[in-house]
Amino acid sequence: MKKTVTKMVALLTAGVMVAMTGCSGSSSSSSTSTTAAAAASGETAAATATGDGTSSLKGQNVRVVIGSTSTSGDSYMIADLVTRYLSAEMGFNGKVDAVGNASALDTIATSKGDGKTVMMFHDMTFLSVLFGSVDEQYSLDNMTIGPRIGQNPGACFGAAAEDNFNNLNDTVQYLIDNPSETLSFNIESGATSHLAFVAYYLWVKETQGDEVAGRIKAIVGGTTAEKLQRLWDRNADVIYGDTSSFEQYTQDGVDAQLKMTMFGSCGEVEGLDITSMAADGVTFNGEPFEFSKDFCMYFPKDMDAGVLAEYEAAMKKVTENPDFQADMAALYYNTLSADEVGVEASKEFIYAKNEMCKALIDQAPSLDELTQ
Numbered sequence: 001m002k003k004t005v006t007k008m009v010a011l012l013t014a015g016v017m018v019a020m021t022g023c024s025g026s027s028s029s030s031s032t033s034t035t036a037a038a039a040a041s042g043e044t045a046a047a048t049a050t051g052d053g054t055s056s057l058k059g060q061n062v063r064v065v066i067g068s069t070s071t072s073g074d075s076y077m078i079a080d081l082v083t084r085y086l087s088a089e090m091g092f093n094g095k096v097d098a099v100g101n102a103s104a105l106d107t108i109a110t111s112k113g114d115g116k117t118v119m120m121f122h123d124m125t126f127l128s129v130l131f132g133s134v135d136e137q138y139s140l141d142n143m144t145i146g147p148r149i150g151q152n153p154g155a156c157f158g159a160a161a162e163d164n165f166n167n168l169n170d171t172v173q174y175l176i177d178n179p180s181e182t183l184s185f186n187i188e189s190g191a192t193s194h195l196a197f198v199a200y201y202l203w204v205k206e207t208q209g210d211e212v213a214g215r216i217k218a219i220v221g222g223t224t225a226e227k228l229q230r231l232w233d234r235n236a237d238v239i240y241g242d243t244s245s246f247e248q249y250t251q252d253g254v255d256a257q258l259k260m261t262m263f264g265s266c267g268e269v270e271g272l273d274i275t276s277m278a279a280d281g282v283t284f285n286g287e288p289f290e291f292s293k294d295f296c297m298y299f300p301k302d303m304d305a306g307v308l309a310e311y312e313a314a315m316k317k318v319t320e321n322p323d324f325q326a327d328m329a330a331l332y333y334n335t336l337s338a339d340e341v342g343v344e345a346s347k348e349f350i351y352a353k354n355e356m357c358k359a360l361i362d363q364a365p366s367l368d369e370l371t372q
Contacts, residue, residue: 047081047324049088050317055310057115058091065108067101067121067128070223074152074242077331078295079120082149082315085324089314096120101128101190105138113144113300115307120149122293124191126354130361133190145350146297146308147315147341151334153267153292154243155192156274157185160231161250161259167275168264168282171238172204175212186219186227186236189367192293193240195357196266196277198364199289203282218370232258243269244331267292269332284360292334294353296346308343315341 064083068075076098083094099107104119105128111117119125128134159165165174171183185200187193197218205213219236224245230236249260265276267290278288297311316338318324325335339345 047084047088048321049085050321051089051314053088053091055090055092055314056307057310060092060116062087062092062094062115063107063117064094064096065099065104065117065119066096067099067104067119067124068223069098069100070225071098073224073245074155074293074331074333075121075295077242077244078150078152078328078333081324081327081331082120082295082318085318085321086311086314089317090310102134105134108143108298108300109138111300113303113307115299115304115311117300118146118311119298120295121298122152122192122295123195123291123353123357124188125296125298126350127192127195127357127361128190130354130358131190131194140351140354142301144299144301144303144308145343145347146299146303147312147343148294148296148336148346148349149315149319149341150295150328150336151267151292152242152295152332153276153334154265154269154272154274154332155196155240155293156243156246156262156265157196157238157240158231158246158249158260158262159238160234161261162256163237163261165238166261166263168200168277168280170263172208172212175204175215176208179211182215182217184217184219184237186222186230186239188222188240189220192266192291194367195360196240196264196291198360199277199282199284199291200264201365201370202284202363203289216370218367220367220371231260243272243274244333247272247332266290271329272332294349296350312341312343 064079066075066079070076076096079096083096087094101124104121107117108119126140129136129139165171175181175183185197187197201213201216204216222230224241227236227239227241231239243262243265246260246262249258250262262274264280265274268276278290282289299308319336319341320338328335
């Protein structure tokens with residue numbers, strides 16, 4: 001389903017892309033887009049503490065690594081938000097470092113367990129091991145699982161508005177109606193997008209057969225910005241990313257080359273009119289497929305138990321802070337309860353999700369078979 005774009009349009013797109021970074025439609029969408037852009041640049045309002053701002057890390061510099069190199073996606077946004085609130089709550093100077101998955105995992109594997117280095121990342125932490133993207137030495141057993149920090153139900157698929165894809169069933173119907181065409185999906189290997197793509201592919205294979213599923217192709221790699229550019233250049237038909245990154249390009253008034261539709265979110269997103277994978281009929285092992293991105297803190301294996309307890313106590317205060325809850329809601333993220341962010345509850349949750357993902361991956365075809 002490739003389209004050719006002239007150099008003139010490509011140049012125009014590049015210029016408009018910069019101009020459209022803060023574009024929006026309604027007042028509520030404007031607020032969300034502005035909040036998302038501000039979160040990505042660290043310009044949101046100062047976090048408010050609900051405690052006395054003291055801990056054993058008071059006055060110390062804390063490095064927060066994330067498994068992404070993008071500062072426009074949900075990994076950076078939620079890590080930056082949580083870091084600012086934890087900095088206020090615990091009295092340290094925290095800064096997010098977008099180093100990428102392999103570097104983040106290696107940093108946690110080689111850092112001291114003094115709390116001055118923490119990884120905040122989503123399910124790719126263990127998915128990359130299950131998919132074989134990184135070595136077993138980076139498995140959950142070789143790190144300390146800390147408090148969960150939030151949930152993003154809005155990781156989703158996105159397409160050019162002109163293609164009229166409003167849900168995943170539309171993409172399947174396109175393949176049925178156009179037997180000589182393929183559809184390319186830009187995803188990341190070993191990431192949440194990989195898992196959602198596999199669930200979609202297996203569902204199409206089960207319901208439509210090998211011929212239709214065989215025309216679903218993967219383009220692997222790229223930051224959120226790079227995937228958006230591929231879509232705008234029409235070098236990818238469908239991309240995968242975060243609603244808070246895509247939403248501004250769905251609004252009225254957006255240039256036709258940039259205008260998008262969002263669909264196939266991994267969970268129900270409050271405040272957005274978007275069809276989830278489960279609501280669209282996607283199933284795995286006979287059950288509706290739901291896979292919100294769950295973000296968590298991870299520490300070195302030899303983490304100091306006392307400092308870990310300080311992080312847990314602080315995160316419980318943060319998650320109950322009305323200001324934090326409002327900031328999370330503005331980005332369409334779910335705030336967890338104090339019980340849910342507890343270390344033991346977080347560990348139990350992450351290990352259970354790890355097992356579910358393993359079952360899905362065991363049925364997944366190799367990306368080599370699907371890469372166009």
